[in-house]
Every structure is written in structure tokens, then in C-alpha cells.
Amino acid sequence: MTIETTAAQPAAAPAPAETVTMTYSEAIRDAMRIAMAKDPAVFIMGEDVGTYGGAFGVTGELINEIGPERIRDTTISELGIMGAGVGAAMTGMRPIVEIQFSDFTAQAMDQIANQAAKIHFMLGGAVSVPMVIRAPGGSGTGAAAQHSQSLEAWFVHIPGLKVVMPATADDAKGLLLSAIDDPNPVMVIEHKLLYKTSGEVRTGDIRTPLGVAAVPREGKDLTIIATGVEVSRALEAAEILAADGIEATVVDPRTLKPLDSDTILRTVKATGRVLLVQEAVRTLGFMSEVSAIISESDAFGYLRAPIKRLAGLDIPIPYAPKLERASVPQVEDIVAAATDLVRKW
């Protein structure tokens, strides 16, 4: 354990842009509003997205501004919604399909995995599927085993899909606008616990590029790579660690596919210790791949400690609030694991 304190390197500040404080949920709505104002081909489909404003209030009052033609309440048919989205996208529309809980993508999986992801390939590039699928994932809201899963690895595993997991309000907006632009089907996995969190969000028609990781904090002792809600937990843990003299770099891949492995490897080489944090179950999770990428690269030679993963237990999410909390990595778990890595190695 090194005891000298070195101030954390401040993250490279982006060029100053005009920002406004808004919630993650408002930022997503802002992105959709901007995209729909600019391009008449963009529209939204989903269950309860109209008058009700979405199960998590994300579409909110958009129906009053834009009308039911483009904010479409659908039948209770996830496969139908997804398939209609694929069909619309093939004709040049830019559908944003909302699936009420990411767990329900299971009911739409043929259209996601076998259709949306494969059509461009199987039609020899003649047709593309510029569709965005928005779906909230994750636990922490007392929604039990069939409404709380973190299924990102499913989608990363399907060639043809891009997958993003915004962790901040600004990224929720910027990544969604990039996803809408993208000619491929893009799965945007939002997090239920983040909807009400606030942050500074760039105003106007901004972008967060797909395939570029964020490094919201830099420190010399270890690199914590986290996704989704675990990014904010990692940052909170990093504050606690700093008070204890441990300086952590935090990397948020933001886009899981295509993955910015350059940033990951660069930061791992700089610290020599790596802690991977995901909410999803451990076995064959996204961080298993990140671990493999590090192990196979020349960053391996820089490691001073074995790569450490923190992940959800390999169990369905329990309904009991305390058990639910205990099932996935929390701030204190990150602090303990990071401290262990730095002090033992």
C-alpha cells in the first residue's frame, strides 16, 4: 500500500458547452424530442408510452407535443412491436421501440436476434435496419426476478447489434441521439434507478459517439471499469477510497459493442490493477469479456495483481429489498474489493 497522497488527475474537461441540469429520464425525452423535430422518420412505439407517458415516465408529455401518430401506444405484443419496428426501419423509418422492462425483450427475441440483427447481412447489405430499442434494465426497484435482470450480455452476443448502456444523464441523451443516427439496430439499455438521477446535460442536438469510453475519474492506484448503475457506485466508492489514500481511475465503456478497448487497456497499463464491476450475473457476463481482452493484450504484462471481478450473484433477483440489495455489487463492495487489491498487491 502506498501512503503518499497524490491528487487524482482531473478528467480531461470537454470543450465548454452550454448545459442544463436535468434528470436522466428528461435527457432521454429531450433526445427523442430533438430527433423527432429534425427528422419526420423518427417515431416512438411501445406499451403505455402515450397518454400514460411510459411505465417510468420517460415519454412523459411528448404525446401532447408530437401527437399519437408518432408516439404510438401499441398492443401488448412485444414481438409485434419489435417486428413492426424492423419492418418500419427497412422502409427507411427510424423507429424508437420502447420495451417496458428489458426482461420483456425475451418475448421479442426472434425479431431482435434473428431479424433486426441479421437482415442487413442476409440481404447482402441491400437493406439496413436503423432501429433503436430502448429498454430499462437492472435491479433495485423491488420488481423481482422477471422485471430486474441485467441482460446486456445477451445482446452483445448477437453480431449485427450495437449495445449502449448510458450511466449519466448527458450520455443518455448523447448516446441515444447517436443511436438514432446509426444505420444499425442499437440496443439502448437504460437503468431504472438512474431515471430520476440528475446531471448536467449539454443542450441542443449533441452527440456522445458510439464506441468511445468515458473516463470520469483518473487515479494512479487502480482502474475500476464499470457499466450502468455501477458507474455511479464506482465513482462514489472512488471518493471514499480517496479519503483513504487510494486513487482510482474509473472507466465507463458506455458502448458495450463496439467496445473502446484502447481506453480500457491504456488505463489498465497506467495503474496495473483492475477491478471490473457489473450488476449482471457473474458467469459469462460482459466483464468476463473485458477481463479476457486485458489478459490477451500487452496490458497483461503491466498487471501487479490478478484481475478482480465484482458481479451479481448467479441467482434470479429476489423480491425482498434486503436480499435484492445483497445480490448485486454495492458501493461498500467496491470499496472493499478495491482496498483489497491495492493493499494486498
Added chain:
Amino acid sequence: MSTTVPVKAPMSGAKKQTPEFVQLLDPDGKRLSDELYDPWVSDVTGDQLASLYEDLIIVRRIDTEATALQRQGELGLWPPLLGQEAAQVGSARTLRPDDFVFSSYRENAVAYCRGVKLPDLVRVWRGTAASGWDPFEIGMATPAVIIGAQTLHATGYAVGCTFDGVDSVSVAYFGDGATSEGDVNEAMVFAASFNAPVIFFCQNNQWAISEPVGLQAQRPIADRAPGFGIPSIRVDGNDVLAVMAATRSALDRARTGGGPTFIEAVTYRRGPHTTSDDPSRYVDPVVAKEWEAKDPIARVEAFLRSEGVLTDELAASIQARADEVAAEFRAGCLALKNPEPLSVFDNVYATEHSGLARQRSQYTAYLEGFDK
């Protein structure tokens, strides 16, 4: 009672465009006659109807208590059934113990009629267990949360009954929203192809969270089943007697080798989708008021009073009984114990699993660390 009374005219060119609407007790409590369905309830005595009335009162009382428990922070969530009591009690009370129910999460009155222990109704909603009851003890599966999934299970179970050569029937309860899911439509194809002894009991409560039934169906939902080769009945779901008659006719068909029946019980969800919902955002209060006037309990009460079966004394004793049940329910709920942390590893697999055993022992060590 004849067991050969046809439930509906066989499908033919003469089939009406709009299915008939079976109603035996109108909203004012007037007994209507129905040539086809009267025979199915001709044995129901005044006392038996009073016992159905008691169940209606009790299940509404339980429902009110559960909503109160949720509001008081004792339950995570509750899906109220207010308005749907007759559809659930009228159908569930016709079933035999060896029949099997596959329901959604709102069929708490069905569970009550199947004999579920009161605290078991909220064991899951209180977060104290993953499942409320043993399905084989009461002949009812743990409610399905994913919309429509249970209709497939019911169909599979029914095919199993035919393999076993028993005349048990399985009943799938689901809502109008579920009929838009592929699951329900695939279940109907399967049930028709294999002549499965299953009843598709659709409570059309007019809402799928905020979406009105008009978004799911441009025709009465009961109209769809004949297209799959399944006879259907459209019944007043707020009329406990009509629901009972319709269900008995469907059970009879299933038990005698006639295969599946689709029942659309037309009712109205007078409460929120769940306690997390705020229906004032989308419900027209005028329409809601109209449905209040079609209350499933008031009409039975009016009829029983007109028949002289229900006296003030009996009504008071039924209400007292309902309050007793509610008190027992509340006490049972509050007595449910929080699960132990290590229970998260229970029942993930049916047998020992080495990877999970490793995680369990790591977690045990982690928990033990707190005592040192």
C-alpha cells in the same frame, strides 16, 4: 341438469357477427331468463347464492385490506381486483379440487376460493418468499407475472390430463391485454389442435395498465376464439350467476372430451393496475361511474333481498365475518418473517450446483465476517 346442452350454436354460416352476451342477473338484481344457460344454474339455491355473496364480500374486504397494507408500507405492491369479484368467484367456485388453475397476479379471489391460506396471498408481495403457496395443495399455480405466459402452461397441463385419462380441467385466467400476446394465441392454436381440456378465462377488465381494450381488439374478444376452432362465450363478468353458468358449461365440455372453451367475462377494473399506478391520468370518471352502477355485489344483494334470503341480520353477520377475515389476514401478513440472506441461493436449481455452492460458501464467509 343436462350435460348435453349446447353452450352455443355450432359454428356455421349462421353464426352471429357479435357474440351473445350472457346475463342472468342484471345490474338491478333482476333475474333474467336464458334458455341456454339457465339449466347450468338451476340447482343453485338461495342459500348457495348467499354463500357466493359472502365470498364476494370477503374477497373485496381482503382486497381493501391488502391495498391498505401496501399504503402503510407493509407490502411492496398489490394488484387490486375491485370490480372483478364476480368474474373470479363465479368461475373459481365451480371448479373441482382436482382441476388446476393458472392465473395472472390479479386473481386473488380465485386463490381465496381455491383455499389458499390468507397470509399466503401476500407472502410474495411482502417480499418474504419467492412463492406464496404449494401449487399442488390448492390446485393453483403461483401467479404468472409475465403477461399471457400461463395460458401456455394451462394448455400443456390440459394435454397432460388427457394423457393421464383423467377428466380434470385446467383453467387459464388472463386479461384483455394478454390476448395481444403471441403466447395466448399460440396456446389457443395448441389447445384446439390437441383438443385440450382447458378453459381460456379472459377477464376483459377494459384496461392494460393505461391502454383501453379498444387498442387490443376491434371486435369482442370472444369473437376470436372461433377462428381457432374454439367455441366461445361472452358473459357479464359482473354477474356471478352467469359466470358460474358459463364456466360450468365449459367445464362440462372439457370433461366430456369436447376440448377447450374461451370465456370472455366482461368486467371493469375499478382500481389501479397496481398500487404503483395512478389511473386518474387516463380513466374517464364518467365511464368509471357507469361501471360502479354495474357493481357485481350490489346486484346479488338486491336479488337476495327481493327473494327474502338476505336479511339485515344475515348481511350484518356476513360483514362481520369479512372483517374477521380481514383482521386475520392482516395479522398473518404482519407475522410473516423476513427471509435469511443465504436463502437467495435456495431453489435457483433443483439440485446442488457446484458454481452456486461456491458462491454460497463465499457469501457465508462474508456474512460471518460481520461478527468478528
